Structure formats: C-alpha cells, structure tokens
Amino acid sequence: MSAPPLDGIRVIDASRVLAGPFATMLLGDLGADVIKVEPPDGDETRAWGPPWWGDPADRRSAYFASVNRNKRSIVLDLRSSDGRDRMDRLLQGADLLIHNYRPSTAGRLGLDPDHLAARHPRLVTATVGGFPGADAERPAYDLLAQAVSGLMSVTGEPDGPPMKVGVALLDLLAGLECAVGVLAALVGRGEGRPSRIHVNLVETGVTSLVNVLGNHLATGADAARHGNAHPNIAPYEAFAARDGHVVVAVGNDAQFARLLGVLGLEDPDGRFATNPMRVVARPQLAAWLGERIATWDRASLTAALRDADVPAGPVNSVAEAVRAMGEGWTERLGGVELAPSPIRIGDQRAPLRRPPPRLGEHTDEVLAELQPRG
Numbered sequence: 001m002s003a004p005p006l007d008g009i010r011v012i013d014a015s016r017v018l019a020g021p022f023a024t025m026l027l028g029d030l031g032a033d034v035i036k037v038e039p040p041d042g043d044e045t046r047a048w049g050p051p052w053w054g055d056p057a058d059r060r061s062a063y064f065a066s067v068n069r070n071k072r073s074i075v076l077d078l079r080s081s082d083g084r085d086r087m088d089r090l091l092q093g094a095d096l097l098i099h100n101y102r103p104s105t106a107g108r109l110g111l112d113p114d115h116l117a118a119r120h121p122r123l124v125t126a127t128v129g130g131f132p133g134a135d136a137e138r139p140a141y142d143l144l145a146q147a148v149s150g151l152m153s154v155t156g157e158p159d160g161p162p163m164k165v166g167v168a169l170l171d172l173l174a175g176l177e178c179a180v181g182v183l184a185a186l187v188g189r190g191e192g193r194p195s196r197i198h199v200n201l202v203e204t205g206v207t208s209l210v211n212v213l214g215n216h217l218a219t220g221a222d223a224a225r226h227g228n229a230h231p232n233i234a235p236y237e238a239f240a241a242r243d244g245h246v247v248v249a250v251g252n253d254a255q256f257a258r259l260l261g262v263l264g265l266e267d268p269d270g271r272f273a274t275n276p277m278r279v280v281a282r283p284q285l286a287a288w289l290g291e292r293i294a295t296w297d298r299a300s301l302t303a304a305l306r307d308a309d310v311p312a313g314p315v316n317s318v319a320e321a322v323r324a325m326g327e328g329w330t331e332r333l334g335g336v337e338l339a340p341s342p343i344r345i346g347d348q349r350a351p352l353r354r355p356p357p358r359l360g361e362h363t364d365e366v367l368a369e370l371q372p373r374g
Helices: 019-029 081-092 103-108 113-119 142-148 169-188 201-207 211-219 253-263 275-280 282-293 298-307 318-324 363-369
Strands: 010-014 033-038 071-075 096-099 124-129 196-200 236-241 244-249 312-314 331-333 336-338
Touching: 010 019, 010 081, 019 033, 019 071, 019 096, 019 124, 019 169, 033 081, 071 363, 081 113, 096 169, 113 124, 124 169, 142 169, 142 201, 169 196, 169 201, 196 201, 236 282, 244 282, 244 298, 253 275, 253 282, 253 298, 275 282, 298 312
Parallel strands: 010 033, 010 096, 033 071, 096 124, 124 196
Antiparallel strands: 236 244, 244 312, 331 336
C-alpha cells in the first residue's frame, strides 16, 4: 500500500492496558506514526504473562503484543520535569494525543486538557476513562465495567449466575468508539470544531446493550438472561449435535421454513409460523428442533443448512476459528505471530509495518527527530 489513509498523521499514545492501545493500534494499522510513550516500568500488560513472545526479559507478553503492533516505544518519566518537557516537545509535532489517566493524574503529569489546548491549539486530545461524570476518578477495568453497565446481568444461562463475556469486550468497544471520535476530530480540525474526545467504559457498556436496552426503554421491564438465545428472535441459539454444538440463527420466516425442510420437520398447526409465535414458545421450539439436530453431526448439518441459505455454523474453538481463516492468515513479524487487521482498503489489508516494540526500543530514534527549542 503506497499511501495508507493516515500516512503523515503522528499519534502520541500515552495509554496503557487495552482500550487506548487498541484505539491507537487501529490508527497505526491505517498508517499513522504511533509513538507509544511508556513510563520507566512500561505498560503494565508487558508483565501479564506467560505466555511470552521470545525472552520473558523482553517483556513482550502475548497480551501486550495483541494490541501494540505498528507502534514505536519510547520511555519518558512524566513525573519528572525533564520527562514532561520532552513530552511537550513531542506534542509540538503531533496531531493526536490519547491517554487513559484519571483527571487528577493527568493534571499532575502535564496532560490537563485546558493546558494542552493552550499550548498546542491544533492538537486533538482523546481520553478513555472508566466511569462517567462525577465518578471520573474511579479506577475501572473491563470486568468492573461489564458488571456496572448491566452487561453481565444479561450474559449467562437463565438459571445460572451473571457472567462476563469471554474477552474484555467493553475495553475493545470503548477503543473503537475512541478511534471513530478522533478520526472525526481530525477531519474537522481547524474548522472551529471541538478537538477533545472522551469515552468511558461504563457508558460504552450501557449503550452497547443496544436492542436489550431498547427493550427496557420501550417496556420498563428489566432484561433477563437467555443463555445463547435471543430475546427477540427464535430460533437463534446453539444446539447440541452428535459431535459438538451448532448455532442456528434464523432471522425471518422464510429461513425458518427452509430450516424445517433441511431437518425434515413439519409444523402442520402453524404454531411456530411467525417469529412472534416462536419467541413466545421458545422453550417448546428449542426442544423440538434440538431433538432432531442431535441426530446430525456438525459438519453435515452446517453444510446442509449453508446449501439451504440458512444462517448456521459450528461453535468453533479458538484454534478451529484460526484454522478456518485459512493458511497464511496470520503473519510473523519480529518474532511475533500476529493476526491481520480486518480492515481492507481497496483490495488490500491494512499492512503490518512494525512488530510490538520492546520497552523503549525507539527512545533515541524518536528523541533525535524532535526539533530543538527556539
């Protein structure tokens, strides 16, 4: 790719852990020059291992590597006047700063938004917090945000305890929302439009409930857990086949009719004829379909449903999912095997240009690029 979309954009990434680094990785994938500013001890996820890529002393945990490709790492101690001075010089030539410090900490480190706006009027600033409003000083990780936002209350089996999602979903969603916001701010920069972006995990979590939230707002009723089923569509869940589980995701009545055709079932009384009828009778429907699906093996059933244009597929393990992407889907760079960006620009993937950096690997290189004062 000769000229990726964000070529020439410089991003100063002073964030840690997941939401902020995920946002800046997306920008790096799109061609931005992302400089990861780390404290002397580094991003704490460097120590979130095993497993490791290479020598554990290099502190490239698999966790850290998963969201820090296409970046350069420098070490600055922002608790010192020298570190803050160097950060100020970095920001002189930057387009965007992203961090996830709490407001009081940001102030002590010279990253207060008002201070930055006065010093660097063309700089877009983005912050990722944990809680909104008056609780902005509260620390938060994804698990806490999943709990407080209501996401855990609707995840899990109906008769089981609340469950978190298997990955730090709200960190990822907040990072994505942050990336969208900063791209909009960069487009509008210099037009008198706001250049400060803020997202927080908890509010992202509540808004990400989407249709579940919509159901509550429309009825006033609290949401319930449905396991792998859907509150508004049926059948839309996992079923046990002879050798594993299969998901059937029927979104309309025509698909349901084709599903019955594949399974060799008939609904002569029309008790499941429409989606509202199927939702009301979900337990009976699931038992009826489940009994027949249990006689199939996964591969045969998913192939038959695919041929009938019924949305369905196996419940893959992570290893099976990676294999299903095809040979050569991952790429090895700098001793680290990385998944590609899912974004295609034209007919090309956003390229992998740099492996996840070692701590401070590019400090001398980046500081040498700074213009002298005066």
